[in-house]
Amino acid sequence: MFAAVVMLLVPLGLVSAYTGILAWIWTALLAPNTLLYGFMSGVPFNKIIAIVTLLAVFLGREKKDLYLDKALVFLLLFSVAVTISWLGSLDPSAAGDDLYMKVIKIVVLAFTITAVMTTRHRIELAVLVCAVALGYFGVAEGLFSIASGGGHKILGEASIGDNNQLATALLMVAPLVYYLVLRSELAVIRIGLWVVLGLCVVTIVMTFSRGGFLGLLVLAAYLVKNSRKKFLAVFRVALAGILILTLAPSSWFHRLDTIQTADNDGSFMGRVVAWKMSLLIALDHPFFGGGMHAVQHGPVWTHYAPLLPRVNFVETPPPDVHPHAAHSIYFEVLGDLGFTGLALFLAVLVATLLSCRRIYRMSKGHPSLTWAADLARLLQVSIVVYMVTGAALSMAYFEFGYILIAIVSRCRRTVALALEAQAPDELSLIPNRTDPPWRTPAKATPSKPPRWSDRMPARPARWNSQGTERFPGME
Numbered sequence: 001m002f003a004a005v006v007m008l009l010v011p012l013g014l015v016s017a018y019t020g021i022l023a024w025i026w027t028a029l030l031a032p033n034t035l036l037y038g039f040m041s042g043v044p045f046n047k048i049i050a051i052v053t054l055l056a057v058f059l060g061r062e063k064k065d066l067y068l069d070k071a072l073v074f075l076l077l078f079s080v081a082v083t084i085s086w087l088g089s090l091d092p093s094a095a096g097d098d099l100y101m102k103v104i105k106i107v108v109l110a111f112t113i114t115a116v117m118t119t120r121h122r123i124e125l126a127v128l129v130c131a132v133a134l135g136y137f138g139v140a141e142g143l144f145s146i147a148s149g150g151g152h153k154i155l156g157e158a159s160i161g162d163n164n165q166l167a168t169a170l171l172m173v174a175p176l177v178y179y180l181v182l183r184s185e186l187a188v189i190r191i192g193l194w195v196v197l198g199l200c201v202v203t204i205v206m207t208f209s210r211g212g213f214l215g216l217l218v219l220a221a222y223l224v225k226n227s228r229k230k231f232l233a234v235f236r237v238a239l240a241g242i243l244i245l246t247l248a249p250s251s252w253f254h255r256l257d258t259i260q261t262a263d264n265d266g267s268f269m270g271r272v273v274a275w276k277m278s279l280l281i282a283l284d285h286p287f288f289g290g291g292m293h294a295v296q297h298g299p300v301w302t303h304y305a306p307l308l309p310r311v312n313f314v315e316t317p318p319p320d321v322h323p324h325a326a327h328s329i330y331f332e333v334l335g336d337l338g339f340t341g342l343a344l345f346l347a348v349l350v351a352t353l354l355s356c357r358r359i360y361r362m363s364k365g366h367p368s369l370t371w372a373a374d375l376a377r378l379l380q381v382s383i384v385v386y387m388v389t390g391a392a393l394s395m396a397y398f399e400f401g402y403i404l405i406a407i408v409s410r411c412r413r414t415v416a417l418a419l420e421a422q423a424p425d426e427l428s429l430i431p432n433r434t435d436p437p438w439r440t441p442a443k444a445t446p447s448k449p450p451r452w453s454d455r456m457p458a459r460p461a462r463w464n465s466q467g468t469e470r471f472p473g474m475e
Contacts, residue, residue: 017060018116020053022129024109028399029133031159050105057112064115071351071409072114075402078344079107081288085337089291090281091299096292099397103292106399110406117410120371124183126407127176127375130400134173135196137166142199145206150249154207161395167212168389170200171219172400175378175385178223182374201240205248208255215389222381271327271392273319276311278326278335280304282342283311289338296323329390336396345396349387352405355412356380362415372415379408 027046034041057064068076086100117123137157144152156162160169174197181193204212220237227233274295281290281304294300301323308319326332333345359376363369386401395401 017056017062018122020056021112021116022125023049024053025129025403026133034158065118066115067413069409071348071355071405074344074347074351078348081337081341081344085288085291090294091297099292103397106402110402113406114410123411131173131176131180134169138170138200138203139196142202145202163207164209164211164393165395167204167207167209168393170204171215171385172382174200175381179375179378205244208252211389211392213256215385218385218388226377269316272314273316274324274327275331276308277304278331279311280307281335282338285338287338287340289336289341292336295326295335298323325394327392327394329396332394332396352383352408353380355408359412359415369415372411375411379404
């Protein structure tokens with residue numbers, strides 16, 4: 001079935017560029033190769049669809065909207081930093097080359113989304129595809145966990161990573177599923193989406209990820225904060241919490257107890273060692289770091305292991321013989337791209353969060369743009385969850401994060417164009433950012449034609465109401 005769907009998407013990408021982008025997003029997040037067997041598992045579906053889509057974008061007659069905003073400028077500079085770092089890698093390897101090509105492909109996808117997905121309909125289709133692709137893993141793993149009575153062990157997915165990274169991906173997509181709940185008119189679809197959301201929460205819990213638990217807390221807090229119906233949101237969060245506390249296995253609570261003793265946890269302290277190694281690489285190569293996943297290369301790890309006492313801000317055990325991943329989006333970028341790359345990475349994220357807030361403010365007071373306000377607030381939740389849970393995970397080059405960045409940028413552009421396209425009399429009621437409130441132009445009222453009596457000359461003041469001339473002393 002997956003093979004038939006994928007083969008059908010290739011000609012659709014040639015017919016319509018935005019259809020090709022949807023297929024590109026779907027194959028990037030779902031990775032259908034991992035779900036197929038035989039020779040089909042080796043077919044690079046994502047690359048084929050990406051090439052077909054780019055041909056449709058460049059050769060098709062469909063109008064494109066090319067623009068740059070702050071987030072896209074920082075993203076473009078970030079890709080330049082990635083290229084310079086890759087060219088100056090401390091230990092060039094085929095794995096580093098593959099990661100570099102992946103990052104460049106992600107950036108190309110992001111810019112293609114912003115140029116082609118120009119309408120509300122296309123933006124919401126992109127949201128739907130993301131929810132379907134990642135929601136599949138939440139539904140499948142959640143059903144397995146329930147059917148096994150909690151005995152199913154979730155190891156992760158090949159296209160995403162281990163159990164911790166899967167939990168983060170589902171936490172990021174949960175706000176998008178909730179957006180679809182808000183915008184769906186049919187009760188059957190809303191019920192189905194609530195089921196998907198519930199199964200995603202089950203999967204997050206059953207990953208036994210401590211970062212996933214912290215992400216759930218952040219997600220619940222932001223959903224309550226950004227909800228227009230606070231009481232209903234608090235009730236839903238409380239109900240979900242009660243169900244989790246009641247149905248979760250005891251081993252899950254034992255796993256969470258280790259959060260309080262993180263300094264005695266070998267897994268966590270091993271991550272701190274990897275953070276220190278990434279910092280050492282950045283201190284020696286502050287501008288563009290040591291190259292793609294430099295900390296995971298054996299020669300680089302061996303070189304910096306004796307220098308670990310130089311950054312002894314936290315007491316840690318000696319490093320292992322074998323290298324480890326950075327286990328943090330921030331230290332991952334710091335070791336790979338140096339302080340320049342980290343600054344650009346943070347600038348992209350901060351600019352995206354500010355764009356979400358700007359979209360909400362621009363859409364406020366415009367009923368036709370309520371969808372954009374809702375989407376912006378929920379996209380903001382997804383980005384914040386990524387920034388919090390990613391602090392202990394190697395997910396700096398996670399494709400879904402950059403897709404969200406592109407959707408936020410495109411949504412802001414679409415809202416701005418919609419406001420500009422309004423009628424002049426409606427636009428005059430919207431204050432300019434440079435104009436003070438008291439200089440806001442008022443809505444003009446059409447003038448009425450003068451009456452016949454107004455065209456007559458005014459009667460002199462000395463004439464009384466009877467038409468006789470008034471003189472002093474006369475009554």
